[in-house]
Amino acid sequence: MAPSASRQGCAITGLIGIASPRRDLTRIEKKPRQQEVWGLSIEGGGSIIHSKTRQHRQRSLAVQIIGHPPSPIVDRRHQQSAGQQEGDRSVYVTPQFQASFSLLSDEKWQEYLNYGIPLYKAALRGDWESARQICSTYPECFAAKITRQGDTALHIAAVARRTDFAVQLVTLMVSNDSTENLRLRNNIGNTAFCLAAASGTVAIAKVMVHVEPELPMIRGNEGLTPLHMAALLGHRDMVKYLLPLTHDYLSDKELITLFISTINTDLYDIALEILRIHPSLAIARDGSDANGETPLHVLAKKPLKSYGSKLGIWSKCCDLLKVYRSHEENSLPPKALQLVERLWGEVLKQRQDSISELMRHPWRLLFVAVQVGNVEFITTLLCSYPDLIWRLDDNHQSIFHVAVQYRQEKIFKFIYEIGAIKDLLATYVDDNTGNNILHLAGLLPSSDRLNCISGAALQMQREMLWFKVVEDLVQPQLAEAQNFDGETPRTLFTIEHKELRKEGEEWMRKTAGSCSVVATLITSVVFSAALKVPGNDTSSFAKPLDHGAWYWLFAISDSLSLISSTASILMFLSILTSRYAEEDFLYSLPRKLMIGLTLLFISIATMMIAFTATFHIIFKPGLLFVGTSVLACVPIILFGIQEFPLLLEVYRSIIGCHFIFKPHHHQLF
Template identity: 30%
Template structure:
């Protein structure tokens, strides 16, 4: 400082041997608030603050990149104030705000947002909203979109709009997240406090002033505790049970829907008339992107404010329901039931640029179909047949005979042609499972048949079992018989699978039913076999219970192993075959006035 007092111009000199940094760069990098404050009086020109190092970073740029500390925010305040004093035309920091947002510096972002003027046509403002869906930081995004809903269709740095980014973020919605049944119970039981709303009188109507206030930062690194029902959360042992993760997920979903609700203000029928061609394209593309990913909440929010957007087409001339069928998004396709009966028939007959109607879409596979979520090729084929059957029931007779341009094929022929490989894979997987299970069943049959004639304790001279009057012996005989009969039945069922013709329609009911009964009888035979073994052990060691009891407890391991590894597969087949499917006709959306034209 003594040197700088004698040579004030040294503040603007760069170090020749170390990446072109000035003394101010070093002070900021070292997070020395005291030194920065002492240096500022010697900075007499705005150019000094704009000096960049060899990485093209000014001292103020460092603030959005270095660790997020209160001291760093204090340094940023000092530099901003100094720059405002030296700049007659004011200061503009939107790029710093975006950098702080990208780099995960919430404290710095909060401060810069308070001092940064943002406009409705500013790409930086649009980028902040777009980034919020990936960074899961929604406070600034919620505030911005409430003030300026038109930012929903403003172009950001990636030449997309925040609406498009949200439509491409499945994790922002419940329909794009996978939850087990018990996780859904927890999810629906968690309360999320709504974000603070912006009062109309605080909104800067001329879109030029700085924000008057920002909502408090939203913390998403905590779990709910029992308390007053508000957002009062703290770390607890429940984190280990997954509640923390589910809470984070729901918080993200609620905030995303709040932002979407604000975006919908510019998507009404009246507001859409004021959008330019590029903005209209943003909206149409976003709806198609949401349909491809199955984000039904995104679509219903928009259709409620502007039902006409349900007629949106993609670049191939396909309507949203055709896109949903191609991508196998049942929740989106179910929206068709919000239309009238006649309109549904009309939609089923509509064709794309290649003359493919709705049924032809079942012969196409989209990368968004995510059929890998279904276990095994056989179940995948069953699901495909259920889709086609649902569409057949809704279509007109002439739609079943319609021929497309690209392949000159009817829907059923087109479906069969494109599912040949899936049928082969399903046949292979079913046969492999049946073969393995048949070997196990045959071994159980052999053992249980032999055990019936070599009973514990042997036989008397007249042939009666020695231990006939013991209760454990009766348990042994009954369990042995049950195991023998069920394993024999299981063998017959699996042989039926091995000798099946494996036609397409067999994958719908016939093969899954045989597999369900085969696995169920196999499980019963294994369980009965272990019960028979336990009963025999009690018969052989009536006075040594200290050996028999622990050993019999271990017999539960094979049963538990079967339940752990095979029972989920069994339940999945059962639910897919006999339980209500993925198609739901009870849609809480009124699109009765919408008409489609061929």
Template identity: 35%
Template sequence: MSKYDYVISDLPIYKAALLDDYESVSEMLGKNPQLMTKQITYWWETPLIIAVGTNRSHGFVEKLVERIVAVGAKDELFVTSYGGNNPLHYAAKVGNITAAKLLVKHNPDMTRVANPYGNTPLKLAAWHGNKETLEYLLTVTPDLPPPGQEAAGSSPYTGVAGGDLITLTIMAEFYDVALKIIDSHPNVVLENDRNKQTALQVLAMKPEIFPSGSRLGFWGRFLYSLIPVEQSQGATKVNIFLRIFNKFAAGFWSALKYLAPAIKNIHDMKVNHRLSSLLVKRICKVVIENGNHDTAWRILGSAITTAVTYGTHELIEECILTYPGIIWYDVDGFYLFLAAIKERQERVYNLVHQMSRHSVFAATQVDNEDNNALHIAATLAPSHRLNVVTGAALQMQRELQWFKEVEKFIEPSYKEAKNKHGKTPRMVFTKSHEQLLEKGQQWMKDTASSCTVVAALIVTMAFAAAFTVPGGNQDDGKPLFQNDATFMLFVVSDAIALFSSVTSVLMFLGILTSRYAEGDFLYALPKRLTIGALSLFLSLVTTMIAFSATLALVLRDKVTWIAAPLVIATSIPVCLFGLLQFPLLVELVNSTYGRSIFHQQSDHRIH
């Protein structure tokens, strides 16, 4: 009889397990108890494994386990499938906490048993993101080796298994659970997982859970500052009125979270920020308490290597505070300061640069090709860092800003120093940015050409409107509505529209006729584009106002309610322009006239 014959003959049990219908097969299992633990599928799954895997056939699981134990086959509860997974492994995978509790009740030792791939139920629950099951298994899984392997000395919290457990928990975004694991088993943070990564290194790969990795607008930052986050309970007694107020505020924000999903997202973000900070501090504390220089160098060093790539400067700051010497860790052949330049991580750069002693020493470092810090700044930034700004022109501007910044502190003799290829930093910059320069030139030309057409149309309309006044002229040539306030609004708006659109055309023509040298992208071209875009926006707004004033003058005697609809109608194109073009304009202004990206990162913890 083939394997397929078994599948067909045992089909009723298979269906009953899927549909949580134990009664339909109760008589069949009573006559043949071996069917209760028989491998009935192509992948050798037992009825118990099938029912556990559905995560809904709880009645079938409970009655089947009770029957198996009653007939004295308790040892066969954990028969494995083809892949070596027993029912508890399946429960951990699918998050079936009901089945997990029932199985652990009958054999607590199975929580420490791994499948052939080294995965314990704990690890599988974290891997598949089943938080409730993971938390339960943590309470019933002791820090002991698997049954029969006591001589090996390993447990689910040590070695690769321990490393996997904590890193998978962090990857699943269960940061509160990760803190509990570290509190119970501190040494887990010293272990490497199957990918040779530590918990701190995995945290460094998640900049979005730190404040620097979250991009919020004005209102988002305002709400962020107001939303309360539950703090851990301390021994300090709090005034009863303050406690009542805090409970009231917490209830108010809890209700608001359900009514406004955006507020819930900001609250969750703030919670993650707090938990990530606690995690980093706790891990660094464990590393230092370990008292081993090599361990500290390995864990903190690998973490800052990852953090400098992802720009997680909060983690780097905590590592330096914990172990100041780590600032000299070799990050792919560079000190941390030079690695920040190479990866274009301005926050990391700012953090380290304010330690003037370190930046001076690091600035004299050269690599195997005799490239100094300015050579490194002259190379093209990684693509993921170029794309943080919009358009090739602004990307070129950002690259020039980096080059100028590094040029400020480097020794004068290094500015014209040649590497092994005979290239100075300026020569390296020109060569590595050739394609970006061409893209920036084309981006500027396309943008200026499109805006010039629109601005020229507004010039034409505004000029014509100045000589075709609404209502016509009197016999002496004076406008009919010259004494009307609405007419004066039309005149002023039309004049502003004409002057601003002409200014816009001139600015965009200045861009089109520019020489497009490298240095022009730093200030000259962005300045012209900013003035041109602002003038174009102003001309569009005033044109709509002039148009509305004209209609109000002509139609107000017959249509008295025309004013309100006109205001709404004319605001539509203005709003559309703002939504589509204003973000670029804001970015232009901030990049050219705003605060430099190079500023003091911390003023109270690092000296």
């Protein structure tokens, strides 16, 4: 298996500015040939002295790789003397430098209190002046271990992303001819360069490499290269910088592991570049045996991130106007889709039996991609290899069976593009349970799929919709077929959704009851206001231009508020007296809730308009009237913030249910 890095929750955050080092470190040597081969652009350029101070994104960092001692490094330059071969790459052992002494020992405890702790704080803060004063008193302090993990001051500055401190310290090492201190390891085998790579600070890494070019090849704990550490933590700029420097010294196994790591951390542009140089990685497996994952397996199981809960009210409104939420789930990024296409193109160059073997082991990647809803992944594979539609999993189920079971409607819609093939696929039955595709629609999905919709009642509505859609597609005999437990699809649906139906009934009753109380109060207020019209005397009509328009506004808004609140009470009352059968959750109950909430919102808005008109009739226009009018908008805004998202969700469930399973265009053929 690939080496793994465990992350510890020590957060090191800060604002980092790239400061200018001393004159002997003002330039970093570039490698035009390697940069041209890889075609990777690194932000910040090759010179540190000309880099402008900028604020790095604050990010929690946890770096502690626990495992066996560091492994020897790989270097092709010493292959003649090594005599050990690993494929086409050779291995040699470099000297391993350890800090000469530790200030945490009993003999030096007083020195640790006097110098070690202040130096530790100075490195964390990036306070070079304090560190320089300590060094003038205790010259050996920068080579000493000042933490229990054996970290030196440079280790701490690197992981804390203190660029200026690290640059000044490296410059001091150069002037003192003590650059071997750059190779010092802590107790778990990591050099300061390893921690700089893990923190993603390219500026610190460039300074170190300028002084000691072999640092990128020195492995840390668990035998991981700094490049691999940066890839595991998803530092794109650091990986782009280290890849040309380290690539020639990686073994074939390490190259595969690095490629898989870039995919796991969404560094798709770098993965594409590696694949361009090494196309054979498309069918390589991560691990020492045949059960390792291929890059396609890694991409297949990557779940898509849902942004539905992050959309604002206006985004949801625009989305509602489109009726169909085409972006309900985030699609694969363009680079990831290109990577899938490139990988699949390389796989299709293999023999048929090799393709089948690759897709089956260590698990069937096609069906896992369906489970997580990886639509673009499935589309890419099916477009270039339509025969995959006939593939069955270990339970004798097609991708459409799995799509129904895991409620992946975007993949299930492909069934409308295959014509009569769907009638054949629908007849497949699970060998273990005897469930057909309609039985699978009757099963209760996992909570993560249910929670895509808010409210138990709306969840029940979506479940009923799934069952009805699948029921319309299958042959009539399948709707009455029994599984091995003697249950028909409808019976199984009732059993599986018994608790959800109860939760939906309770949720609907509470919502209707709360809203009916509000509507009743509004009805009482506006009815009382209608009986006692403000300023109701003959003198009020002497100047109709002064008050006539406001009287009309009061009359109309008060009437609308009374009518809408009364109608909403009737809607909520019909919800409370409903029988709450399974079919009621499909259209009847959600529609009543939608109408009731809409009328309630109208009644609140018109009631506040009537209040504003009354205030204008009674008092003279002025600042008081303007302030009161503004304050009158507060209840409307509060209601919109609290209840409008629910109203939009109900609208989507009612209107979108007619389109959610209908394909808008052909995606496969």
